[in-house]
Amino acid sequence: MGVAVSTKIATRNGEKGQCQFKKLKLPLGVAINPKSPLGVAKKDNPGCKANRLPQGDKSVMAASFDLQTFILRARVLKLYRQALRVTKRAPEHSKGELMQTIRDEMEKNRDCNDKQKIRYLISEGMERLKGLDEMLDMQGY
Structure with a gap:
């Protein structure tokens, strides 16, 4: 050809x-x-x-995690995915803002390396997500 x-x-x-x-x-x-x-x-x-x-150093970064860090990272990603799934049920007029807020919260703590603080942020995020889920249920969404 x-x-x-x-x-x-x-x-x-x-x-x-x-x-x-x-x-x-x-x-x-x-x-x-x-x-x-x-x-x-x-x-x-x-x-x-x-x-x-x-891709530079980014492709090697995931391979250098220890087990505890890997598990925490998986929990953070799981929380983020759950939060995005819950936002799909939100009313159309607030869905975009809600998704952006979730992303901003995750980005704000992206560089945190303290495992204890990460655990705290995960538990706080789960509570906030549970509250959002219950609020959407009460509103009928």
Whole structure:
């Protein structure tokens, strides 16, 4: 196939950590492999892990958790998902604001590393979520 398409490839800017994009002309179906010396992966399998761009330290971060931190992280994510499920029952006019409030609360405490404080925040979040759920039940939503 002689058809060429324009593909964007992210390259890391060493100091600032920002991505820059270069346009390349590649045959249809060819993926980029940053690990390959040529930078081009197999045409048949553009979705394999080797064809993805490197993500930096973020991909390694999850692997370095100890067991207790991993369990706490799972509990936080479970609380967040439960909260988003409860907001689906809220009235349409307040659903967006409620979802944004939940996200803001999670983001506010994102960098907390104190396990005792995280446990406290999880229990407080569960209580607040239970109160919201009961309030929506009483209102008939």
